[in-house]
Amino acid sequence: MIRDLELAFIKIHILHHADKEGVFGIGLMAELARHGYGIGPGTLYPTLAKLEKGGFLTCAARTVEHKQRKYYHITPKGRALLNNMRAKLKELYQEVIEEQ
Amino acid sequence: MIRDLELAFIKIHILHHADKEGVFGIGLMAELARHGYGIGPGTLYPTLAKLEKGGFLTCAARTVEHKQRKYYHITPKGRALLNNMRAKLKELYQEVIEEQ
DNA sequence: TTTTACAATATCGTATTCCGATATTATCAT
DNA sequence: ATGATAATATCGGAATACGATATTGTAAAA
Numbered sequence: 001m002i003r004d005l006e007l008a009f010i011k012i013h014i015l016h017h018a019d020k021e022g023v024f025g026i027g028l029m030a031e032l033a034r035h036g037y038g039i040g041p042g043t044l045y046p047t048l049a050k051l052e053k054g055g056f057l058t059c060a061a062r063t064v065e066h067k068q069r070k071y072y073h074i075t076p077k078g079r080a081l082l083n084n085m086r087a088k089l090k091e092l093y094q095e096v097i098e099e100q
Numbered sequence: 101m102i103r104d105l106e107l108a109f110i111k112i113h114i115l116h117h118a119d120k121e122g123v124f125g126i127g128l129m130a131e132l133a134r135h136g137y138g139i140g141p142g143t144l145y146p147t148l149a150k151l152e153k154g155g156f157l158t159c160a161a162r163t164v165e166h167k168q169r170k171y172y173h174i175t176p177k178g179r180a181l182l183n184n185m186r187a188k189l190k191e192l193y194q195e196v197i198e199e200q
Numbered sequence: 201t202t203t204t205a206c207a208a209t210a211t212c213g214t215a216t217t218c219c220g221a222t223a224t225t226a227t228c229a230t
Numbered sequence: 231a232t233g234a235t236a237a238t239a240t241c242g243g244a245a246t247a248c249g250a251t252a253t254t255g256t257a258a259a260a
Contacts, residue, residue: 001154003247004217005185008108009192016196026208035191042248045209050246054101067207068255085105086197091135092109093193096116097186103218104246126237142219145238150217167236168226 010037011047012089015074015082018057022071048072056081110137111147112189115174115182118157122171148172156181 010032017023017031025044032039039047048070051057056078061070074082110132117123117131125144132139139147148170151157156178161170174182 001150001216002181004104005108005111006188007247008105009188011105012192012196024208035195036188040248040250041209042211042250043246044248046211046246046248049210050101063256065207066256069208081102088106088109088136089189089193090197092112093189093197096112097190097193101245107218124237140219140221141238142221142240143217144219146217146219146240149239163227165236166227169237 006037007039007043010039011051012082012085013037014047014051015056015078015085018072018074019079019082022060022062022073024069024071027069051078106137107139107143110139111151112182112185113137114147114151115156115178115185118172118174119179119182122160122162122173124169124171127169151178 013032013035014023014028017028023031025041025048029039029041029044048057048059052059052072054077055075057072058075059070059072061068063069113132113135114123114128117128123131125141125148129139129141129144148157148159152159152172154177155175157172158175159170159172161168163169
């Protein structure tokens with residue numbers, strides 16, 4: 001009932017980070033935890049897979065620091081979604097925070 | 101995959117409006133449509149019922165303009181949630197919009 | 201070469217949610 | 231009473247959430 005609100009914010013975070021640099025599962029979990037968001041592997045990995053399947057992210061396996069990771073990057077379609085959400089976020093911010 | 105992002109924003113909208121004044125189903129649908137959000141009765145009414153059940157909104161039936169409506173108002177618990185989401189929204193805004 | 205340890209990703213099952221279409225309820229005018 | 235309209239409620243198939251568990255890949259130790 002409430003959780004989905006956080007999850008939505010988490011997804012926007014993911015798109016935003018995937019726009020700036022490659023992101024991978026565990027790294028994201030740590031980054032999100034730093035921001036006060038909790039998400040476990042059972043939710044995050046299927047989410048990344050769905051974002052890839054939907055064409056918003058691309059995936060490339062790479063070995064870094066002796067660890068096999070799947071790095072995700074944003075696609076043009078993903079960037080379009082992100083920009084769309086940015087616009088909605090801006091509007092929501094203005095209504096819910098600025099004008100009270 | 102994407103829809104839930106909009107839905108989260110819609111729920112925050114609902115809480116925000118229910119904080120300012122009484123809101124009811126169809127009125128909300130029109131208001132949200134004005135903001136570019138689409139939500140049908142099959143989603144909105146269960147959502148309102150769940151928010152009430154969760155203790156975030158209270159409900160009072162009233163007859164206005166010859167129409168029987170169920171007006172929802174925010175509760176202290178709902179306001180706490182709203183403020184929590186406001187804080188997260190602010191943080192997200194700063195990260196995703198301001199600092200690019 | 202096997203084994204061990206560890207990091208990273210993937211899957212499973214139950215409970216919950218979404219939402220278009222349809223049904224139900226309430227009110228007033230005729 | 232009857233009809234018209236506004237508002238709310240319900241149904242069912244498809245999709246999602248997520249803790250717990252399993253699987254895969256890498257490198258150092260035995």
